[in-house]
Structures are given as structure tokens and as C-alpha cells.
Amino acid sequence: MxxxxxxxxxxxxxxxxxxxxxxxxxxxxxxxxxxxxxxxxxxxxxxxxxxxxxxxxxxxxxxxxxxxxxxIAEPGRARRPAPGKQGGERRHTFAVSGETFAAHKNVLAARSPVFKAEFFGGMVEKSSVHVEIKEMEPSVFAAMLRFLCTDAVQELEKMTETMTVALARGLLVAADRYGLDRLKVMCEHRLAFAIDTSTAATTLALAERHGCEQLKAKCVEFIA
Structure with missing residues (x-):
């Protein structure tokens, strides 16, 4: 707005x-x-x-x-449902650790080269409408789905510092997994801002695993 x-x-x-x-x-x-x-x-x-x-x-x-x-639309009326909450025949369902989300594969494929390959490159059955997402928390997938639809992650600004850091770490892993460079950078910046004695070592290990050179440098600078 x-x-x-x-x-x-x-x-x-x-x-x-x-x-x-x-x-x-x-x-x-x-x-x-x-x-x-x-x-x-x-x-x-x-x-x-x-x-x-x-x-x-x-x-x-x-x-x-x-x-x-x-x-003219009035606030609170006739608004679109949040990503993952809408129905419709063309929506696919995604099972994530026991929770189910709905999303259009075209939107996901347009934003992620990995989803594009999965949905249109023969990596899975093209007729399948049910996709299982492994090794990811539902809260992380929900935040990633919102980013794919809105290009923003409001969750990173509305939670406690501990919860925000945990979500940013999960999102960074998800962003690297699905080729979401902008989301990855957003998570790097948020994690760099949160570096302290309790997070530096874990964040450094995460940065090394996922090729986040700037975040790694920030951690090394803090530890040194």
C-alpha cells in the first residue's frame, strides 16, 4: 500500500x-x-x-x-486470499511435514528455475497435482510461498529475534535449494544484522555450506 x-x-x-x-x-x-x-x-x-x-x-x-x-474497494473487503489459502482446479497441493498448501505451479515456475524444471522439464509427472516437499518446515515453505507470490517476506519483520533468525536460516536454505537469489540475499542481510556471540558460529557454518561469501565474511569479522 x-x-x-x-x-x-x-x-x-x-x-x-x-x-x-x-x-x-x-x-x-x-x-x-x-x-x-x-x-x-x-x-x-x-x-x-x-x-x-x-x-x-x-x-x-x-x-x-x-x-x-x-x-472503489474498501479496506478489508473483496481482497484476495493469502497465498496458499485459495481453492481452484488449477492449483496444486504441496505436502510439507504433515501440512498442506495450495499454489499454482505456473507462478512457482515463473520465479524458480528448480520448480520450472520439476513442473515442465520432465522431472515429475506433468499431470500430478500433489507434490511432497521434503526436509523443510511448514513455516519456511509458507514464507517462501508468500515471497514467490508477493516478492516480500513480512514474517522476517514481525516475529521475535530468535524466531526471525530461525526462519531466516530456513529460508536461506530453501532459497539456495530453489534458486531464489533475491530471497537468499534478503536472508543473508537479515542474518548478518543478527550476528552476535550466540549466533556467529552457527551462521558461519550455514554461510559456508550455501556459498554466502558476504555473510561468511561478516561472521569471520565478528569472531576475529
Whole structure:
């Protein structure tokens, strides 16, 4: 959510689940959260950027619309369910240590090269709608799933320091496992911030196992 010129706005991301994976389309929706008594006209411009900087950004696309009271969403109403809580025939189920999550494989494949290979590269039955995730805690998978859908991990900011460090460690392992470079860097930064006498040795070992050179250097610097 952001505030522009005194009005509250929200940009919602969604994947058009009725299309095939090869279509490579996404949807961005600009939603006004204000009362819109006098009517508001707004424009949103966006483009796709490859985080690896190996592909040129797409041309910017701009859309303009008028928001009036009758079509303005009120906070708390008609919002999308959180990732993993929605139903639907095209959603796959993921079993993680006794808990079950639902997600669209196209969204996961678009963000993770490992999921892409699993779902579309012949590593598993393409018709399978049930996937078992081994050696991962449900809380870690839930946070990773939210990151894949929203590009954020709010859980890292809303828990106690001990719980945050534990989650960041689990997420770092998951990020390395599924090729999520941005999430891995986010976890490295959070763990580096939490280095102290009780965490330095464990974090150093984790950094060495998963090739986190900057985090390793921070740990060595603290220990030295």
C-alpha cells in the first residue's frame, strides 16, 4: 500500500491462471483504497525488469483510469486470499511435514528455475497435482510461498529475534535449494544484522555450506 497525493493505493499482482505457462503473462491491478467522493483519475506505468540484468527491461506500459466511489474497494473487503489459502482446479497441493498448501505451479515456475524444471522439464509427472516437499518446515515453505507470490517476506519483520533468525536460516536454505537469489540475499542481510556471540558460529557454518561469501565474511569479522 502507498499514499500518492493524499490517496491510498494498492498494486495487486496476479497470474491469469486460465492461460498456459508458455504465454508468460501477468496482471497488475491498481486499486484505490480511498472513499472517492469526488472521483479520482490516476495513471500507472510499469515494465518488467530482469533482476540478473542479463535481459533488457521491457518497454513501459501505461494505463489510465477514473476511480469513483461506486468502484472503489474498501479496506478489508473483496481482497484476495493469502497465498496458499485459495481453492481452484488449477492449483496444486504441496505436502510439507504433515501440512498442506495450495499454489499454482505456473507462478512457482515463473520465479524458480528448480520448480520450472520439476513442473515442465520432465522431472515429475506433468499431470500430478500433489507434490511432497521434503526436509523443510511448514513455516519456511509458507514464507517462501508468500515471497514467490508477493516478492516480500513480512514474517522476517514481525516475529521475535530468535524466531526471525530461525526462519531466516530456513529460508536461506530453501532459497539456495530453489534458486531464489533475491530471497537468499534478503536472508543473508537479515542474518548478518543478527550476528552476535550466540549466533556467529552457527551462521558461519550455514554461510559456508550455501556459498554466502558476504555473510561468511561478516561472521569471520565478528569472531576475529
Amino acid at each position: 502507498c499514499v500518492v497525493d493524499g490517496y491510498k493505493w494498492e498494486i495487486r499482482f496476479s497470474y491469469p491462471y486460465e492461460v498456459d505457462y508458455d504465454d508468460h503473462r501477468i496482471e497488475l491491478v491498481l486499486v484505490s483504497l480511498g472513499d472517492g467522493k469526488n472521483g479520482v483519475r490516476a495513471a500507472m506505468s510499469c515494465r518488467l525488469v530482469d533482476p540478473s540484468d542479463t535481459v533488457e527491461p521491457s518497454p513501459a506500459k501505461t494505463s489510465t483510469a477514473s476511480f469513483r466511489r461506486a468502484i
